[in-house]
Amino acid sequence: xxxxxxxxxxxxxxxxxxxxxxxxxxxxxxxxxxxxxxxxxxxxxxxxxxxxxxxxxxxxxxxxxxxxxxxxxxxxxxxxxxxxxxxx
Numbered sequence: 593x594x595x596x597x598x599x600x601x602x603x604x605x606x607x608x609x610x611x612x613x614x615x616x617x618x619x620x621x622x623x624x625x626x627x628x629x630x631x632x633x634x635x636x637x638x639x640x641x642x643x644x645x646x647x648x649x650x651x652x653x654x655x656x657x658x659x660x661x662x663x664x665x666x667x668x669x670x671x672x673x674x675x676x677x678x679x680x
Contacts, residue, residue, distance in 0.1 A: 602669045604634065609675040610649055613642040623669065627651065627661040630671070650674045 601620040611617060614634070621633060630651075635643035651658040652672040653665065665671065 600667050602665045602667070602671055604630075604671045604673060606673050607675070608677065610642070610645050610673040613645045614638045614673075623667040624664050626664050627658060630665065634673075645675050646673065648676055650676075 600623050602623050602625075603618055603620055605618040606614045606616065615638065619637075621630070625633065631643070631646045634646060652674065653669050655670075655672075658671070
């Protein structure tokens, strides 16, 4: 990926409806984004359909729920985007 150093990125992985809306399984973004900036960047890249999913999705950072929305993503982190699941 041009312009993004692998040592200063985060990996965003999409699951279920988020994967369908993004059109990709995963991608890399620059580190240092807070949750609002991450959502804005992903919505800008992939459009309103993903933006709607992100508005109701849960986010895990390195396997832990991302509760502090002002915290920035450190280099090397993995962010899992989990839309609400239905079923039983």
